[in-house]
Amino acid sequence: MGKKVEIYWLHVDEEVQPAELNSCLEVLDQEEKAVYERYRVDFKKVEFLLGRMLLKRMIGQKLGVLPQEVRFIKNEYGKLFLDSRNVAGSIKRPLFFNLSHSDRMLVCAISEIEKTGIDVEAVKKDCCFEVMRSVFVPKEIAYVEQQGTPSMKREAFYQLWTRKEAVMKALGKGFSLPPLSFSVPLARGRVDEQSFSYYTFAPMEGYMVSAVVEREEESEILYAVERVAFTELKASMDFTPYRGAFYG
Helix, strand or coil, X not given: CCEEEEEEEEECCCCCXXXXXXXXXXXXXXXXXXXXXXXXXXXXXXXXXXXXXXXXXXXXXXXXXXXXXXXXXXXXXXXXXXXXXXXXXXXXXXXXXXXXXXXXXXXXXXXXXXXXXXXXXXXXCCCCHHHHHHHCXXXXXXXXXCCCCHHHHHHHHHHHHHHHHHHHHHCCCHHHCCHHHCCCCCCCCEEECCCEXXXXXXXXXXXXXXXXXXXXXXXXXXXXXXXXXXXXXXXCCCCCCCCCCCCC
8 A cells, every 4th residue: 555745845936025924923833933033034934934834734634623723843853743732633644744945945745654854955056066075975976976067967966965854854863864874866756765765856947856755664655746836825824624534
């Protein structure tokens, strides 16, 4: 039987201001509101709030609860998990997730697999290849350097880098897990190895996303990708209950 990994992505216009989202602040709990208020850059506020909106909307739909009823707890490395205390009766299957954002792109992955990680990076023309020796093992460096053109080198660099970060996030350890302590597959797109399944794609030009989940026995991993429009997400924050079956 297959296990589904749902990936949602949202690209945000530069002109979106915090005031446009004031009606959505109800989705944040007190701790999250404090984090939101500490940001001094407007777009960081927007990015943080939209990330929580995206996660809580999608999780709320799967649990059949209001977005503001979805609460999170963190492990010692900062990875978010579902706080089941006020939604325990709605949880019919395990539910895990991960969130990432970079330069106006937000992505989240939701699955039944505990070790789920995702990372997005903006593909920049001034890619810092000199950092490779700090984060890539020799075969990974060789793979990047063997690419024929600067754009191909950048693509290879971000393919490997997003996979590295996604693994660190899937394991829930972040950068406390040294990136030089493990390697990731070099092949593009979808790769299933003994321990992990990797799925790398470009949601739109200028971005690279990698999702990573632990492979459990012989379960097939099924990936589904969906774009979420900003206007759609904002409109969904009317806090009207959604009643639906998990992965129904």
